[in-house]
Amino acid sequence: MLKMNQINKVFRTEVVETHALRNFSLHVQEGEFVTITGPSGCGKTTFLNLAGLLETFTSGQYVLDGEDVSRLGDYQRAKVRNEKIGFIFQSFNLMPDLNLFDNVDVPLRYRGMRAAERKLRIEKALDSVGLLSRKNHLPSQLSGGQQQRVAIARALVGEPRFLLADEPTGNLDSNTASGVMELLHEINAAGTTIIMVTHDPSLATQSHRNVHILDGQVQSDNTNHVKAA
Amino acid sequence: MEIGPIYRALMRNRLGVILIAAQIAFTLTVIVNAVYIINDRGELMARPSGTDEANLFFINNIGYGDTYNEAVVSAEDLDMIRQLPGVTAATIINAIPVSGSGSSTGMATVAGRIEGVVPTAVYTVDEQALSTLGVELVAGRDFTATDVRYRNDSIARGDNEIIITVAMAEALFPGEGMQAVGRTIYDVNQNASVIIGLVARLQAPWPQSSFVENSMLIPEVYIDNSAIYLVRTEPGQRDRLMVEVEERLAASGHSRILRNNRSLEERRAESYRIDSAMSTILVAVIGTLMFITAMGIVGLAVFSINRRRKQIGTRRALGATRPDILRYFLLENLLISTVGVVAGAVLAIAFNLFLVQNFDMSRIDWYYAPAGMVVLLILGQLAVIGPAISATRISPALATRSI
Numbered sequence: 012m013l014k015m016n017q018i019n020k021v022f023r024t025e026v027v028e029t030h031a032l033r034n035f036s037l038h039v040q041e042g043e044f045v046t047i048t049g050p051s052g053c054g055k056t057t058f059l060n061l062a063g064l065l066e067t068f069t070s071g072q073y074v075l076d077g078e079d080v081s082r083l084g085d086y087q088r089a090k091v092r093n094e095k096i097g098f099i100f101q102s103f104n105l106m107p108d109l110n111l112f113d114n115v116d117v118p119l120r121y122r123g124m125r126a127a128e129r130k131l132r133i134e135k136a137l138d139s140v141g142l143l144s145r146k147n148h149l150p151s152q153l154s155g156g157q158q159q160r161v162a163i164a165r166a167l168v169g170e171p172r173f174l175l176a177d178e179p180t181g182n183l184d185s186n187t188a189s190g191v192m193e194l195l196h197e198i199n200a201a202g203t204t205i206i207m208v209t210h211d212p213s214l215a216t217q218s219h220r221n222v223h224i225l226d227g228q229v230q231s232d233n234t235n236h237v238k239a240a
Numbered sequence: 241m242e243i244g245p246i247y248r249a250l251m252r253n254r255l256g257v258i259l260i261a262a263q264i265a266f267t268l269t270v271i272v273n274a275v276y277i278i279n280d281r282g283e284l285m286a287r288p289s290g291t292d293e294a295n296l297f298f299i300n301n302i303g304y305g306d307t308y309n310e311a312v313v314s315a316e317d318l319d320m321i322r323q324l325p326g327v328t329a330a331t332i333i334n335a336i337p338v339s340g341s342g343s344s345t346g347m348a349t350v351a352g353r354i355e356g357v358v359p360t361a362v363y364t365v366d367e368q369a370l371s372t373l374g375v376e377l378v379a380g381r382d383f384t385a386t387d388v389r390y391r392n393d394s395i396a397r398g399d400n401e402i403i404i405t406v407a408m409a410e411a412l413f414p415g416e417g418m419q420a421v422g423r424t425i426y427d428v429n430q431n432a433s434v435i436i437g438l439v440a441r442l443q444a445p446w447p448q449s450s451f452v453e454n455s456m457l458i459p460e461v462y463i464d465n466s467a468i469y470l471v472r473t474e475p476g477q478r479d480r481l482m483v484e485v486e487e488r489l490a491a492s493g494h495s496r497i498l499r500n501n502r503s504l505e506e507r508r509a510e511s512y513r514i515d516s517a518m519s520t521i522l523v524a525v526i527g528t529l530m531f532i533t534a535m536g537i538v539g540l541a542v543f544s545i546n547r548r549r550k551q552i553g554t555r556r557a558l559g560a561t562r563p564d565i566l567r568y569f570l571l572e573n574l575l576i577s578t579v580g581v582v583a584g585a586v587l588a589i590a591f592n593l594f595l596v597q598n599f600d601m602s603r604i605d606w607y608y609a610p611a612g613m614v615v616l617l618i619l620g621q622l623a624v625i626g627p628a629i630s631a632t633r634i635s636p637a638l639a640t641r642s643i
């Protein structure tokens with residue numbers, strides 16, 4: 012599903028060079044639920060951005076879903092993101108001026124899908140996160156947990172092969188967070204590969220596999236035998 | 241097309257939209273009417289005077305002293321001028337077309353009749369008038385030397401043989417102006433004048449006058465020590481001859497003052513100075529307004545793009561390509577501008593109707609408002625393209641990086 016080999020990512024500013032990832036290699040199988048942990052600044056978000064084709068890397072090879080995406084152009088990368096990847100962000104990143112329906116619609120618009128089919132999918136996605144009845148509300152009229160559910164609906168609506176989440180529960184209290192986690196487990200159980208960055212060690216144990224990053228390299232890669240219900 | 245969500249998002253930020261749309265509407269109102277006025281003035285200024293303007297100049301000659309005899313001096317002067325190489329013809333004339341000053345009278349087809357009097361400019365000239373002015377005789381005959389009467393205050397104005405413009409003949413004899421030759425018309429003192437010729441066109445001295453196309457030529461030289469010599473030259477000889485004629489007149493030894501040695505082109509430009517100044521000001525107003533409007537659009541676009549950097553990054557992360565982002569902002573601008581130009585077209589027509597009712601203005605042609613709408617829509621798209629391109633450069637990584 013996802014194969015990163017010997018990836019290097021260097022941020023160059025006028026003053027410093029930061030090696031965010033060094034000779035980073037990781038393989039993720041289809042259907043896995045992988046959590047990524049590590050101290051602040053170790054390169055978790057950088058890894059996620061590279062995995063999600065949000066950024067380019069300095070050297071190495073990245074094969075996604077059987078396709079070498081290391082040297083794709085900007086336009087093709089956007090298309091791959093749109094069709095294969097769903098994103099969930101720590102601060103939800105909903106469009107404040109659009110209602111829930113239009114928010115979930117955003118990725119579908121870029122796919123050039125017919126209005127009738129979009130509507131069907133959007134309502135199904137909103138229904139699956141329990142917010143269909145509020146499709147005409149604005150994000151600001153929802154709680155944080157509800158907003159993150161909308162963001163999850165938006166990530167799922169295009170039926171991506173895998174889901175990338177950067178601390179999806181980081182801005183939520185623990186009750187709300189466990190609700191979101193349950194939702195992610197359901198999604199994973201339905202077949203979507205999930206890679207999730209988290210600071211919370213207890214969440215890390217709820218996945219199939221936990222990868223710990225230190226200084227831009229994989230420090231440990233453990234399979235969890237205890238799975239959450 | 242994503243007009244729906246763009247429109248709904250705009251509706252949540254109405255103030256900026258309304259301000260820019262109002263500015264576009266106002267700009268459209270002003271430019272449509274200003275362009276119309278400029279074109280209107282332009283047409284006015286472009287009307288031909290009927291004369292060979294490019295090759296004409298004139299000079300005022302004022303004699304003084306007991307021994308000065310204008311009849312003798314002017315005959316001598318015209319003789320000298322007509323013999324200069326490069327001079328086509330010369331005449332002595334009381335006023336210059338489109339110069340702003342001259343004399344006028346009213347003519348009627350029935351002696352003593354007040355109503356139906358046709359106002360007209362009066363040019364008193366000698367027999368070389370038509371060839372000097374370069375006007376085109378379309379019926380009847382030209383003046384001859386024997387037609388010309390030399391007159392002063394002691395000799396009353398009598399009956400005349402005159403040449404008038406076709407426009408004036410039409411005003412006197414509606415529908416049969418071209419058959420006016422041979423007919424008699426009367427001035428306010430009931431002096432009779434027989435029309436012996438018609439010229440195609442000769443404008444009065446006053447370009448703003450309502451009877452600017454009505455002119456009457458009388459073969460008469462009035463002796464009062466003040467004369468205007470009008471000189472027509474071969475093409476390209478005018479400026480040289482202006483100098484030469486003035487020098488020779490000055491050197492002739494008569495006691496006189498020479499003034500106003502001017503070309504007709506120069507005089508015409510002066511007569512239309514206010515019109516051309518107004519056009520220049522209006523062009524400046526149009527340019528300024530369009531610039532300010534464009535800047536307003538750029539400002540709003542830059543502001544809203546900066547405010548939405550993270551949203552744009554998120555859209556990119558969710559699969560928007562750079563062309564998608566560009567299209568978003570072009571469409572957004574198109575929506576705002578469309579509201580502005582539709583309102584502006586209505587306002588422009590309303591404002592024009594106001595001008596029609598309150599000032600001496602005509603209705604704008606139908607295509608002015610649509611043309612203005614297209615121009616402002618294009619201006620809007622051009623103004624927004626820079627900020628929109630900068631928006632396409634926002635990295636999708638912004639979705640995860642900044643809060």
Ligand SMILES: Nc1ncnc2c1ncn2[C@@H]1O[C@H](COP(=O)(O)OP(=O)(O)OP(=O)(O)O)[C@@H](O)[C@H]1O
Pocket residue numbers: 022023024029030031049050051052053054055056057058
């Ligand atoms: N755009 C950038 N320019 C320069 N350096 C950067 C940039 N983005 C990240 N870095 C640096 O790269 C390193 C890895 O950053 P990254 O955001 O991946 O860390 P992280 O593990 O996600 O940290 P956190 O847990 O705080 O989110 C850090 O040293 C960071 O300062």
Ligand SMILES: [Mg+2]
Pocket residue numbers: 055056057
């Ligand atoms: Mg991070």
